[in-house]
Amino acid sequence: MMIRLNMRRMWWGAGVLALALAACSQQSGQTTVAPSPQEEKTFTLTPNASSVKLAFLTGQLRDLRVTERVDRATGKVVDPPWLHATLKLKNVSTDQAARLISGKLQYLDAEGNPIALAKERGDTSFSFSTYQMDRLDPGMETSQVIEVPFIPAALEAKKLQNIRLELTFTPVPYTEEAVDIPVALKG
Numbered sequence: 001m002m003i004r005l006n007m008r009r010m011w012w013g014a015g016v017l018a019l020a021l022a023a024c025s026q027q028s029g030q031t032t033v034a035p036s037p038q039e040e041k042t043f044t045l046t047p048n049a050s051s052v053k054l055a056f057l058t059g060q061l062r063d064l065r066v067t068e069r070v071d072r073a074t075g076k077v078v079d080p081p082w083l084h085a086t087l088k089l090k091n092v093s094t095d096q097a098a099r100l101i102s103g104k105l106q107y108l109d110a111e112g113n114p115i116a117l118a119k120e121r122g123d124t125s126f127s128f129s130t131y132q133m134d135r136l137d138p139g140m141e142t143s144q145v146i147e148v149p150f151i152p153a154a155l156e157a158k159k160l161q162n163i164r165l166e167l168t169f170t171p172v173p174y175t176e177e178a179v180d181i182p183v184a185l186k187g
Contacts, residue, residue, distance in 0.1 A: 038069045038078050043155060045163075054167050056093035057136070061165060062086050066150050080121065081150035087165070090141040097172040098136045100128040103144075106164040107151055115151050115160065124148040138174055 042065055049062035063086045069079035083105065091098055105124040107115040117124065126146050136142055154160040 037072055039072050040067055040069050042067050043081075052087075052089075052165060054165075055171070056091060056096050057089050057098060057167070057169070058092050059087065059089040059141075061163075062088065064163075066155065068150075068152075068155075077152070081152055081155060083124075083146070083148050083150040085146045087144045087146055088141065089136065089144075091136045091138050093138050093174070095138070095174050097138065097174040099134070099170040099172060100136060100142070100144075101168040101170065102127050103146070103168065104166045105146070105148055106166065107154060107160055108162040108164055109159050110161045112162070115154060117149055117151055121149040135172060 045064035045066065048064055049060050050064075052059050052061055063084070065084050066081050067084060068077055068081040070076060071078050087103070089100070103126050105126075107117070107124075109115055126144070126148060128142075128144055151160070
């Protein structure tokens with residue numbers, strides 16, 4: 001009799017626990033998330049893709065856009081602008097490989113003069129992902145995502161005229177050779 005009573009209490013407790021969990025899951029499904037007080041503004045650069053050629057490397061700098069976060073209520077910039085792009089490169093040489101090391105973007109005004117980036121923003125350098133490949137052999141392609149600080153003044157005054165891409169790479173001689181090995185079939 002005592003065992004039956006304890007079993008009933010246990011089943012009753014389990015039922016109450018199941019109802020409580022169900023109620024909690026319904027409540028959590030009904031909660032609403034308050035809208036973010038920040039908004040991301042995106043500015044597209046034109047042209048959105050440009051061809052690049054550096055020595056025996058060709059490709060494109062594409063998907064150029066600038067983003068910044070602003071406070072919805074005040075319109076003030078919360079997170080300064082960043083340039084986002086994708087650099088696609090192909091080695092068009094027949095006898096050179098390249099070890100891609102780093103790159104840098106430089107913003108230029110209408111006269112071709114560099115537009116300075118505020119010191120607290122860092123710089124516009126980027127490194128190539130070494131996990132993708134050790135080197136870019138002839139005919140091979142690679143892609144690198146670039147995210148670097150952008151100049152707020154260039155957004156406001158629209159004084160940006162050009163973007164200069166600088167690449168640091170080491171050319172490596174590439175040789176393909178063949179040798180004939182004499183063999184004979186026995187048997």
